Amino acid sequence: MNIADLRKSYEKAELSESASHADPLQQFDQWLNEAIRGEVPEPNAMTLATVGANLRPTTRVVLIKGYDERGIVWYTNYNSQKGRQLAGNPYAALQFHWVELERVVRIEGLVEKVSDEESDEYFHSRPLDSRIGAWASPQSEVIENRAVLVTNAAKYGAQFMLRPPRPPHWGGYRLKPDTWQFWQGRKSRLHDRLRYSLQADGQWLRERLAP
Incomplete structure (x- = not known):
């Protein structure tokens, strides 16, 4: 079979401005919980992209362990490749792909370490x-x-x-989003795609992007 012939028509849902939240965190919370209730395999799995000193991006899958108005949290080895890259360039991107729901969420922003207290609490759990x-x-x-x-x-x-x-080289990171994108697959490749951009006044600008 020719891999170029593999196709799927996305027809499960839609994403409109009127039905979406003005706050991207609320929209993410709704979609994540729908993925959990829908028993999507590993709904907490997200791709993390970082960039090293050689300007080459790298990706890997990590698991979200918390989220709130401060950002998205995961835990790892600070001496790992991603840890070393974040030490040199603290900006990163995350992506969730819930195939069964025909949805993608992309998140970009600045990354910082969580507090020692947060890392200790999660580690001991x-x-x-x-x-x-x-x-x-x-x-x-x-x-x-x-x-x-x-x-x-x-x-x-x-x-x-x-x-x-807890090892001194192990702990949490928090990505503080300044950009969110929500993608809902639609028929004829005319997908719904909403971007939220953080403004100087702390408000979110919601815009529709062409798919």
């Missing part, structure tokens, strides 16, 4: 094996084989037992 894993994995570094991870996990498991502390 994780399963024990995940907390040990934060110590065991030198994320993004070259390792000889999988045995390195298994050996590290055994070492830190024996060292910390049931009470591993």
Whole structure:
């Protein structure tokens, strides 16, 4: 089969100005909860794009762990590739793709670390094996084989037992949005696409973009 012949007609819903929220966070909250209720696989999964010193963008999938008027939160190893890139260029983009609902949300903005208290609280809520894993994995570094991870996990498991502390190199990031885009698939590729841009007065400008 020719991959160029793969097509789908998007006809499940629409996104109008009159039916959407004036505040993009409320629109996101509505769509995320609809994805959860609709049992979309991993509705909390989002693609994170960062740019390194070589100006080449990189992407990876991370999981949203919180959101409010301050921004979108996820947790990771600060020494990872994304952590090093964010240290040099603190701007990033996020994307949610809920295939079953024919929806995409794109978010752009400045990224900052969450407080130590927030990172501690989330870290200690994780399963024990995940907390040990934060110590065991030198994320993004070259390792000889999988045995390195298994050996590290055994070492830190024996060292910390049931009470591993949060590693100093592990914690949360918060993206503070200045741009949101909401995309709803429509028939004949005439998709609905609304962009929200943060204005100098703190208000959001909502505009329709051509698909």
